[in-house]
Amino acid sequence: MKDDTILSVGIDLGTSTTQLVLSRLTIKNFASAFSVPRINISKKEVIYKSDIIFTPLLDQQTIDAEAIRHFVAAQYSKAGIDKQKIQMGAVIITGETARKDNANLVTEALSGYAGDFVVATAGPDLESIIAGKGAGTNIASKKSRHYAANVDVGGGTSNLVVFDGDDVLDTACFDIGGRLIKVDKKTHKITYISPKVTQLITQLGLSLAEGSQASPETLAPIIQVLVQVLENSIGIGERSPYYDMFITNHGLRLDYVIPALTFSGGVADCLQENLPVDIFKYGDIGLLLGNAIRRSEIFKQKEVIHSLETIRATVVGAGSHTTDVSGSTISYTNGILPIRNLPILKMARQDEAQDVQPLAASIKEKINWYRVQNELSNVALAFNGLGNPHFSDIQRYAAGIVAGAAVLIEKHEPLIILVHEDMAKALGHSLFAQLPEHYPFVCIDSVKVENGDYIDLGEPIAEGSVLPVIVKTLIFG
Structure with missing residues (x-):
């Protein structure tokens, strides 16, 4: 597969300031000729940084979505970029401007300004993570x-x-x-x-x-x-x-x-x-x-330590890589796919090593990273997993997940579990046994993700043996 380039836009709407960055991302297929494509970003080039403006607000709690649309249009024009050529992007809404209704308004206002926008409203915890990654x-x-x-x-x-x-x-x-x-x-x-x-x-x-x-x-x-x-x-x-x-x-x-x-x-x-x-x-x-x-x-x-970025420790764009998931190692219930732009909550290895109750407490605490003004949307829970797990390990993971994700289960959000190691089939069976009857869930493995990523899960293909997965990684600069 020939290397390809895509244009990506990143927009950061903060309490005080708003800025935009345009990037050219080179994507490369790292898989062999006879395997499923595995596409990663091999090069990132920032081609335009906007001026930093004060965030336009209608009031203290509402973004002026129309003013944002004009700002983005003006910056595209200034950069000499046709908006139709922007293939993907991300909007990060933080601080006082992080309100659920605002995210919807911004999404609507920017429809047509990028092929695939990830819109993330970030509360204080997620904002901390995004800034830290931007700073390197x-x-x-x-x-x-x-x-x-x-x-x-x-x-x-x-x-x-x-x-x-x-x-x-x-x-x-x-x-x-x-x-x-x-x-x-x-x-x-x-x-x-x-x-x-x-x-x-x-x-x-x-x-x-x-x-x-x-x-x-x-x-x-x-x-x-x-x-x-x-x-x-x-x-x-x-x-x-x-x-x-x-x-x-x-x-x-x-x-x-x-x-x-x-x-x-x-x-x-x-x-x-x-x-x-x-x-x-x-x-x-x-x-x-x-x-x-x-x-x-x-x-x-x-x-x-010197930061990679200071005021621009913000999102530049969204890249993606695609992988398949082996039919022998996935578990899912029918009727809940496709799912788009679901944020990833990746647990630390030291969290995963804990017994059921401490593991559940860690999951419960970190789910709140994605709570904005007491509004909590669904997240995909990601784990490193174990290379050769014992049955007791599988049971411990499942019990910790079900207890820790109780707030999502009470809202009847589909439970999305990603494991890097090859243990999703066994974990899925254990989750099925411990979740409420007919509860919607997906458990897949061999997918590498990090906090700050977003995931799309497609409809099952190949007679239900494969789930198409797109992991969107925020690119900082």
Whole structure:
């Protein structure tokens, strides 16, 4: 098979900013001439990066979908790209803009702007994972063979993820960002203070308010607290009395040591040792916060690795590879296929090694990565599996999955299980026995996926012996 190229678009809609990247992906068939095609991305070339704009909103909770459509059209025109030539892409919606209705509006507005859009609304945990992969923290962890964390400091939040190689060990989010206080660029008067910072100002007994004159001196007590909480978030220093106040959803478990970390997000571009003359040129406290982080204990006590990307630690596009699944190793119930654009939740190897109850607890906890504003959509649960499992191992996996995925089962979502090792047939039989009667499920193996991937499962072919599978991998740059 001749190498081919595809054009892909990635759009990142965040609380503060929106951006678009166009990529040319070279795809190559790595299979032999007589086997089923296995197509992977062999080369990625970013051919256009848009300007970064403030996310157009109709209100605090609703994306202006029409404005997004105009933005995308304008960027295609600026890049000299015909929208009909875009074959695939991904939209990642994060932060305050991550609302289920918005995702639908954006999908409708962008219909016709890419051949196959993956639209992901990401809550704080999934946003942390996406940013960490964009920053290359998982790659740094694999190279160093120790844990590595990414701290994505944006406009409204700081999202943390800890990698053990490609395995996601832990996530967290704090209400710390560069736009918690907005400042008029010319007059240096404060135009906005976030609710939590307003609460902090009261507790610190400061006289700052909207309309007050901002300066490094008057803002220093606030910056100091924000930085101390960030230090605490990765296990440095005595716990701040304001730590709990700034937690968005939960902190890291910190029952492990983080030797190294990366930074991404808009504030990562402000990690300067010396402040510029115009400290409020972005109309916020981002430069002050970045400078304070640069001088903090984080840089003294941890190895800070250079990120692949900072503010653009975001999705560039979606590639895909296709594989078949042997008829001897699949289990599925009729009537639930095809399924498209289902997000992958990959369990870490250390999770899989646990007994039934701890395994179930890990699955239950990580399913919540995909919860956005208390709305939970279905996910595909992925496992490494065992090369030569005992019957007791199969039973343990099945019991842990059924207990851990109870929230999906209660909603009667089809249970989609992917295993890398060759054990899907046996696991499928065990799941069938433990699930409610006639419960819809698919269990397949020999498919390699990671967190952040999306999967399509086609209708069975070859008299039901093969399921076509397309794994869409988010490409970062």
